[in-house]
Amino acid sequence: MASLPRRRSQGPTKETEGMSRPVRIAPSLLSADFAFLAQEARSVTDGGADLLHFDVMDNHYVPNLTVGPLVCAALKPHAMVPIDVHLMVRPVDALIESFAQAGASLITFHPEASDHVHRSIQLIKAKGCKAGLVLNPATPLSVLDHVLGDLDLVLIMSVNPGFGGQAFIPSALPKIRALRALIDSSGLPIEIEVDGGVKPDNAFELGAAGADILVAGSAVFGAADRAGAIRAIRERAEEGARQRGA
Numbered sequence: 062m063a064s065l066p067r068r069r070s071q072g073p074t075k076e077t078e079g080m081s082r083p084v085r086i087a088p089s090l091l092s093a094d095f096a097f098l099a100q101e102a103r104s105v106t107d108g109g110a111d112l113l114h115f116d117v118m119d120n121h122y123v124p125n126l127t128v129g130p131l132v133c134a135a136l137k138p139h140a141m142v143p144i145d146v147h148l149m150v151r152p153v154d155a156l157i158e159s160f161a162q163a164g165a166s167l168i169t170f171h172p173e174a175s176d177h178v179h180r181s182i183q184l185i186k187a188k189g190c191k192a193g194l195v196l197n198p199a200t201p202l203s204v205l206d207h208v209l210g211d212l213d214l215v216l217i218m219s220v221n222p223g224f225g226g227q228a229f230i231p232s233a234l235p236k237i238r239a240l241r242a243l244i245d246s247s248g249l250p251i252e253i254e255v256d257g258g259v260k261p262d263n264a265f266e267l268g269a270a271g272a273d274i275l276v277a278g279s280a281v282f283g284a285a286d287r288a289g290a291i292r293a294i295r296e297r298a299e300e301g302a303r304q305r306g307a
């Protein structure tokens with residue numbers, strides 16, 4: 062498993078003062094041309110992507126149907142960066158081992174889709190992957206109350222899950238700020254990922270709110286210059302992070 066670079070949740074040190082807080086970009090393959098998945102993945106990793114975001118939808122937990130572990134395993138040899146698997150399936154546990162074997166580095170799931178959230182998190186970690194919990198727009202931060210310390214990452218959905226190309230839901234911003242404050246006060250090295258409607262236009266606000274990883278589907282795969290779109294999202298997000306003092 063490729064390990065994800067980690068950063069302690071802490072303010073600027075003497076060494077990092079004045080430096081940009083890194084924001085990683087994870088293009089969502091949901092917006093790629095699935096007939097040419099390896100080439101599509103290559104186009105964004107050559108363009109500077111830090112992760113490949115792999116959306117798994119079951120037409121049950123969410124109203125769409127995408128791909129499973131076979132496709133993830135087929136993609137793995139062509140993925141030059143870690144694969145970030147977002148499970149939008151219910152139940153989740155049965156698929157965790159398959160995706161770990163298929164080459165996922167990070168697996169995220171929705172608390173509403175697991176009968177035993179703590180057990181699902183431990184299962185992901187036992188299979189050697191980083192574990193993340195996904196919060197839908199209407200899911201409160203309080204679901205993190207007793208599991209925050211077990212997580213590597215929290216994914217804030219800024220659209221309702223199921224489709225690419227939706228409009229960003231603005232209430233995600235105060236939620237990201239509140240989560241940033243919670244994580245910073247805990248001192249834990251937990252990252253914040255944001256998914257849905259991410260574009261160069263809102264990347265500054267997302268970086269300023271405290272996002273560490275931005276998922277972008279249509280804004281990257283729909284751009285004539287994919288490398289330019291990745292660069293623009295990252296640069297604006299890092300400007301935002303600097304403004305916040307991160």
Ligand SMILES: O=C(CO)[C@H](O)[C@H](O)COP(=O)(O)O
Nearest residue numbers: 089222223225226258278279
């Ligand atoms: O998880 C998702 C939808 O459930 C997608 O990753 C997300 O919507 C990305 O697409 P876009 O950037 O076009 O909004």
